[in-house]
Amino acid sequence: MSTITPVPQSVRNATLAVWAVLALLVLRAILTVVFSDELVDAYVDGNETLKSLPREFAVDGAPRYTAVAIGVLVIGAVFAFAAANLGKAARWARVVAIVFASLSLLGVVVSVIAPTIPVLLVINVVVGLLSAAVIVLLCTGDANRFFAK
Numbered sequence: 001m002s003t004i005t006p007v008p009q010s011v012r013n014a015t016l017a018v019w020a021v022l023a024l025l026v027l028r029a030i031l032t033v034v035f036s037d038e039l040v041d042a043y044v045d046g047n048e049t050l051k052s053l054p055r056e057f058a059v060d061g062a063p064r065y066t067a068v069a070i071g072v073l074v075i076g077a078v079f080a081f082a083a084a085n086l087g088k089a090a091r092w093a094r095v096v097a098i099v100f101a102s103l104s105l106l107g108v109v110v111s112v113i114a115p116t117i118p119v120l121l122v123i124n125v126v127v128g129l130l131s132a133a134v135i136v137l138l139c140t141g142d143a144n145r146f147f148a149k
Contacts, residue, residue, distance in 0.1 A: 004147055007087045008142035016132045017137065018083040018097055021104065024130070025076045028123050029069035036065045037051075038117050046115035075100065094138055094147050101131040 032039065040062040079100045085093035107126035112121065137143065 005089065005146060007089075008140075008146050010085055010137045010140040010142045011146055012142070014097065014137035015083055015086045017134045018079065018101070021101070021127055021130045021134070022076050022080050022083065024123050024127050025072055027133070028120060028127070029073050031120060031123070032065050032069040033118055035120070039065050039115075039120075042115040042117060061094075064106050075103075089146055089149060091147050094143070098135055098138055101134040104128070104131040105135075 020097075043062045078096065082093040082096035082100065086097060105128055108124045108131070111124040116124070
């Protein structure tokens with residue numbers, strides 16, 4: 001006879017935080033594509049070597065922001081699959097959520113250092129805070145007991 005273990009509040013909150021991160025990642029990807037020219041300008045203006053080159057060459061040295069946005073969405077799909085399975089006590093989903101939240105924190109650090117536009121900086125900071133919350137919430141005692149079953 002199987003018993004149904006209620007999902008602890010910490011796991012519920014972590015799941016909500018993951019979904020919020022995913023929503024912000026989609027928004028960030030859309031804004032990255034929409035504002036790719038402004039992002040390239042910010043990158044070129046922040047790089048003394050590129051500023052000294054003709055504009056056509058300087059732009060070639062800038063990151064491919066659209067490709068990065070698409071890559072983030074692909075990674076986000078795996079993150080979403082993990083989020084959908086957190087409430088089912090899937091240990092792999094917990095590991096994936098913690099790893100992806102950690103990687104998201106690293107991405108936020110890089111994005112804060114790199115030249116960007118203000119709206120994306122704000123989104124990145126919020127993503128960082130939510131990612132930290134995911135890690136903390138999935139490592140609480142209640143979450144540990146829930147995933148240990």
